Amino acid sequence: MVRLAQFDEEERNHLLNLPCPVFDTTPFVRGAVVSKARVAIISTAGLHRREDRPFVPGETGYRLIPGDVAANDLVMSHISTNFDRTGFQMDVNMVLPLDRLNELADDGEIGSVARYHYSFMGATDPTQMEDEARQLAAIMKKDGVDAVVLVPV
């Protein structure tokens, strides 16, 4: 397990001093009832299908991941070398828990699983992703999505 206090001083200071955008207010939309929600996942792990264009430094866009993607078709081209990738190598659900989401749908704990899921690459300044994120929200709404789980690495 990991907490900031457990990193060595240099790494802790690096993480603490990472520039974070400041938001004056927090938007808050009343959430759907979870047992009826249609759920999509957005990862920032730099995931994509093998045939897709890899992520490169400064990338602000996202890659689309079909809900029925085969585990062996997913790769990770995030540019950072400072987080663990071995968990993903052993089990895709470590960063994109589609199997777990499908199980929750089968058990009736959520309404359904979205047709598509998405990945950005988290090394980019989030303010540079604003346009893409807003456009993506509109697309997800057309897919009937009413709850989004965001997953970092």
Added chain:
Amino acid sequence: MCGLAHYIEEEGLPTTLISLIWEHSEKMRPPRALWVPFDLGRPFGAPNEGVFQKDVLINVLSLLEYDNGPVLEAYPHEAPDGAGQAAEVACPVNFGPPPAEPGSTKELLQSFRAEIQKMRTWHELAEQQTQRSATGVSGLEPEAIGDLFDDFLEGRQPDIEANVQLSDLLRMAAEDIKAFYCEAIAAQPGQPRDVAGLSNWFWGQTAAALVINEMRLRCLESEEKDLLLAGKLLLVPRNQLHRFTNP
């Protein structure tokens, strides 16, 4: 991640997120966040632990039922044993001592190529067992990555596609080699799978790591800004750099 939550929620779509660094979520105040005490890169705690992963997912989804926010909660459980505890990983084969004398790049590359061959059997077993591999981002097989690194370190112009930046290809190839090695060792019985153990094994005991560090040093000598960036940040993790720098 918190920024994306702000933008998407502002468009009218409810979001809930996993937070790996409490302080960042506290500062950026996303609508709903569940902090988890797991390693960076492992937001669902432990691989192949479906029950545990599902519990994390249920907990993050449950934040959607709050009427007011922002909400920042802590997940109360540690990852299952073995997922986050440092442990030594025994070197799976005897590669012999990697060449240490200055100017022995050719020998180092020979050791690297031999190491790839020794890893190959275990990687084939890993692919049979798991029916997948996370390698292949660079589009190169490990042996071709050996050729690429050889060309780069010996000062030859690598033969690459026109629309690919050399710095991107070197970075992706280095990650492919790490994935190839870590998948291979994961196939061996009794090997720990924790983050620190695997990272320390790769960066402390393989010729591949020495080759990647040599590339880092060459990139730092480059006048091309993309190669310079790769050398500064994208080839060797910050927490492993101490192995390659003088005290």
